[in-house]
Amino acid sequence: MNEFTNKEISISDLPQFEVVQLQPIHPSYYKVILINIGVVFTSLGIGLAVLSYFKEDFFSNRIWMLIGASYTVLLTISLLFSRLSFKYKSYAFREHDAIYKSGVVSQTTTIVPYKRIQHVALHQGLFSRYFGLASLELFTAGGSSTDLEINGLTLEDAQRYKIWIIQKIDTLIEESEEESTIKIDV
Template sequence: MENFTNETIDTTQLPKFEEVLFSKLDSKYFKVVIINLVLIIGLLILAPILFSVLKPEVFSGRIWFILGVVEPILFALIIGFSILGFRKKEFAFREHDVLFRHGVIALNTTIIPYNRIQHVALHEGMVSRYFGLAKIQIFTAGGSSSDMEIPGIEKEQAENIKQLVMGKIQKQL
């Protein structure tokens, strides 16, 4: 029978993920973000107009004033956070894990070891496909949605990353 040990770990000697060289998203992805924003904001502008045509009795002068003040502020916030969010998204693939950093108000870093990954998928949205970009989705056990999504990667690079991760998964088995 082996002797059980439970030594204290010196946490000051642990590797620091903050020192990892992160890769930025492809600059073309910024265009994807802007196009998606234009589509969303366009729908948010058209919805009240269409609703006012179909149900004019609901829309008084006060509601139009609120929409005229609140919507532009909301749109400015959405645009600002989207632009900042694009700039803050970074990723890295290391020997034993994958890292993704994102966030505007709070910076979040997700680290998933390869031995926890169950599945990896490559997804191309309609707008992203036009610019030759894809999104890597990484799934771990126990969930139906992806645990990590890294958008804005050139399609060829995304395919290479998918193959890399699939190879790491196979080595774990």
């Protein structure tokens, strides 16, 4: 019978994800971000223009000037923030897990072990498809949303990572089943 042990672990003995060389997302993905911002602000601008055309007296001139200034400030902030956030997005696939780092004000590092992944999906939006990019989505048990989504991968890389992760999951399942099989000699 195995004797139970519960040894103390030193913080220096723990693996350090900070030393992992993370890969930046593909540079063309920034173009996708810019197009998305452009679509949102163009739609908003058209909506405001239609409102001002049909309802000239809806707001006073002072309010329209305030709306125009706010629109410009929000567009500028969105462009600056998107550029900064793009620079901070990076990822890595290791032997046992996937890592994704993002965030400007508050940086978040998400690590998903392959043994927890239930489903892997590859997604291409309209603009991402045009640039040959894709997103890889990793789902774990118990969640209805994506646990990890890595945007801005080339389609070829996303497909290769997806296949590799699925094979890794299959291997882990087989190993788990072998370990749980009880041999009975009769």
